[in-house]
Amino acid sequence: MHDIKLIRDNPEAFDQGLALRGLEPQSASLLELDANRREALTKHQDAETERNALSKQIGKAKATGDEDEFNRLRGEVDRLKTVLEEAGQQARHFEETLNQHLAAIPNLPEHDVPAGADEADNEEVRGWGTPREFSFKPKDHVDLGEGLGLMDFEKAAEISGARFVALKGGLARLERALAHFMLDLHTGEHGYTEVSPPLMVRDEAMFGTSQLPKFAEDLFRTTDHRWLIPTAEVPLTNLARDAIHEEANLPMRFTAHTPCFRAEAGSAGRDTRGMIRMHQFNKVEMVSIVPAEQSADELDRMTGAAERVLQLLELPYRVMLLCSGDMGFAAKRTYDLEVWLPSQGTYREISSCSNCGDFQARRMNARYRKAGEKRPQFLHTLNGSGVATGRALLAVMENHQNDDGSITIPDVLRPYMGGAERIEA
Template identity: 60%
Template sequence: MFDIKAIRENPEAFDKGWKKRGLAPQAAEILALDGKWRSKQTELQQAQSRRNEASKAIGMAKSKGEDADDLVKEVTRLKFILVGLEQEVRDLEDELKDRLSRLDNIPADDVPLGESEDDNLEVRKWGDLPEFDFEPKQHFELGENLGQMDFEGAARMSGSRFVILRSDLARLERALAAFMLDLHTGEYGYEEVSPPALVRDQALYGTSQLPKFEEDMFKMDTGHYLISTGEIPLTNMVREEILEEESLPLRFTALTPCFRSEAGSAGKDTRGMIRLHQFQKVEMVSITSPEQSWDELERMTGIAEEVLRRLKLPYRVLALCTGDMGFAARKTYDLEVWLPGQESYREISSCSNTGDFQARRMNTRCRPKGEKRTRFVHTLNGSGLAVGRTLVAVLENYQQADGSIKIPEVLRPYMRGQEVIKNS
């Protein structure tokens, strides 16, 4: 979310930033609404001031035994006027706030220009693509043939886009999550958190899911929402706080269930585990000073890459273009892992720097040491990794001709030394 003062001071810069995202100029409309709101505020203040003057004059007139009927009538009239003006100011303020809350963040200067995912920039690749002397299968074929991945059973109880994992595949999913958490906390200084999976609307507003993307969320009858990503509760841990700048960066990680309605994804990845309504993800969140955030983005992306490297899964890193970048991001790197069964790279992590965009919505600030002034923090988030998609990648890259799955060496301690998953 943006400070309206910044738009007033440099509307051209905002229009230029939105143009990079393929959006029409908006500053003039926003400033017109802002001007109307400020004008009504002035009108309200003048009416309040006159009411106060008239009320004071009534008291003085009565103390002198003078007639105050005209002043009383004026005060009565002003009370009705003030009620209407107060409502107009509230309505305009709400309209302005809603408009500001729906504005995409401004891309960083080095974000590649483009309209869609076809314009994303490949930054680097890692790992040799596996070679097979047989036709590699997709993960759902492998899992079903093993008798440990059940989509039909899940559909009978929950509908489409759900899965039941059983036996060794359920353990492998748990092993992947434990490995990721141990890496983040043991080697990279992240604090492990077990947060709520249900949040109120202000938490979603703080991390920019609301109001623009409500259709992607599952809402409860209580008014709570199921989280779509661990970013939501982890980032909101510092909402409405003033942090000592010397304590930054703060780094949090969590394994959470994630729930997405997948609105608008009809016909996409209808088979398998790529696009489910419920899945697990290990999330990384960093809270930094403004000067730290760009280095932190590179660090966070590198940590997500390290997970794939230790699993020996080939991947590539993309810098997302302006037209494919998320609503709140200033810059995003996507990690795409190679899936032999699909013969393509698929997204497995997304790491973003949102600048102070979320911090303004959460009113989260930091205070430099020895100073009274405060400023907004910067927030970053990244998947470290999506556990289900990592499981997919392991199945497809480590498959063998007989349909069994070799277990990556780094995961074997989490699997009690087991080396291969065979048909149960």
């Protein structure tokens, strides 16, 4: 959510930020609504002041027995009552309309985010690891999983439809091992607090993290009008909502392993094979809630935590700084981690770490009070995948496959796999 005061102070900068997002200027229409709202509020305030003054005069007229003056003043008060009601309705109308417009506008990119339209304009920041050279033609995760008899898309489709999978045996345990490994890493080494959050949330929670109102078609809704979470970012970030936090209690860092549910309404025909794009998938999420001046460093810290996962799994990856046209709605700066997939001969996204600034905090009314100061400020929120366990599973399968179709289990996961070194048919 944008601060109308900042738009009022520098409308040109606001429109320039929107242009980087590929959007038309909107400051003029927003400021017109704001001016109408403030005019109605001023009218309401002036009428209230006049009514209060007349009320005192009415008391004097009644005390002196001046009935004509008393009736005249009562007539003026009745007229002002109508003015108050109309001005109040106008102020509420303009405020609601203004907030609806502001809620539909994405966050503005930071000044050094590369300008661009889509992923082709993203910039590589760094890479890690060297893609393995195979002595045989590497299979994709679907052929590997089905060859092992441990990955069943056909039965899952009979049960639930397309974009679902049933994992069995060693692969099911491997996905569980990945989640436990990531949670232990983030809580033990990176200072995150593990949370087991609700998987269904209200409208207010989805609005707070910016999924609503713009992305309703990408979500699943229950019969009692709650939403299945598309990411644990939603409940974890909303833990800070509607509160003023003391600076001494910051930063707050949360992590969770949850199922995620996405309708994928805008992805028809994309990644229809395998586990790249599912309606239901598991993910370990990281959320940080920090003072404003710490959010830039916190983004680097969070990205490093996600990178550590891939390094320990011995998966080659690269870090991409997303351009202005490829960032998520709430982000002002995003780093994507892309893991190497041998079957595709390219890197694919496995984690996305974003700094949202105070954009979500304004929607959630999440604030903090600096030591020694009375006036609270809005917090900054960050979120990142640490990482998606389904995509980590397929990356491990493809990068650690053997010519007989078995999967070598990375050393770091073997304690979670009962000491097993391979997954075989």
